[in-house]
Amino acid sequence: MPKIINVKMKYGTEIRKNNNAIEVRRITKECEIVVKIKEIEGKEEVKENTKKINTGINFLNHMIETLSFRSGFDINITVNIKEISLAHVIAEDSGIVIGKAFLEIFKEKIKDGIQGNGFFNAIIDEASSIVAISVEGRPGVFFDKTCEGIEKEKVEDISSCDLKNFILGLSLGMASTIHINCISGEDPHHAWESVFRAIGECIGKCFEKNEKRMNRIVGIKGTLE
Numbered sequence: 001m002p003k004i005i006n007v008k009m010k011y012g013t014e015i016r017k018n019n020n021a022i023e024v025r026r027i028t029k030e031c032e033i034v035v036k037i038k039e040i041e042g043k044e045e046v047k048e049n050t051k052k053i054n055t056g057i058n059f060l061n062h063m064i065e066t067l068s069f070r071s072g073f074d075i076n077i078t079v080n081i082k083e084i085s086l087a088h089v090i091a092e093d094s095g096i097v098i099g100k101a102f103l104e105i106f107k108e109k110i111k112d113g114i115q116g117n118g119f120f121n122a123i124i125d126e127a128s129s130i131v132a133i134s135v136e137g138r139p140g141v142f143f144d145k146t147c148e149g150i151e152k153e154k155v156e157d158i159s160s161c162d163l164k165n166f167i168l169g170l171s172l173g174m175a176s177t178i179h180i181n182c183i184s185g186e187d188p189h190h191a192w193e194s195v196f197r198a199i200g201e202c203i204g205k206c207f208e209k210n211e212k213r214m215n216r217i218v219g220i221k222g223t224l225e
Helices: 058-071 087-109 160-174 188-206
Strands: 003-006 012-018 021-027 031-039 073-081 117-124 127-135 140-145 176-184
Touching: 012 087, 021 087, 031 087, 058 073, 058 087, 058 160, 058 188, 073 087, 087 160, 117 188, 127 188, 140 160, 160 176, 160 188, 176 188
Parallel strands: 140 176
Antiparallel strands: 003 012, 012 021, 021 031, 031 073, 117 127, 127 176
């Protein structure tokens, strides 16, 4: 049976551990989101099964799939809306729950020593983005530079604002600082995909083994709190 770490009955967060997988279930008055994340080990591949990612927003599904592939973690997410479907709620809350799942894995792995931060430049066609992430209990998202594609109001079936809300939620859930530098990108699809490719790569780098940081975070304060 999966181990229940923390449970709140009506509203709140339930976290379950099952072998090397983490499942986070978060219930609010607006929606219920269930995320399951498993690290892909060795030669195992991330399954190309988009049905396991179901937020109800096609482009957000695509970005989470990109995040999964680039980070090296298998991500499952299901969103159930209580009454009114609001893209803002879906995007931000999905980011929060995915971030919480990553943070639980981070807390487990920090005992053996992991890098805790990452930096990556990702491209797709004309679009290029640099992202830096540091997991040290200081959530915040900073767009140091934006490009034409990022500044477009809408991309496919979601607003650019709600993609920013997803990243903010990810930062809050993962207790991490995220800096984004969108160097170029006219096509909003390409521009945002370059951002999510870079975020995924950075997350993967955060989990790389570093024995010098055993039981330590990247900052010298020594705790995520």
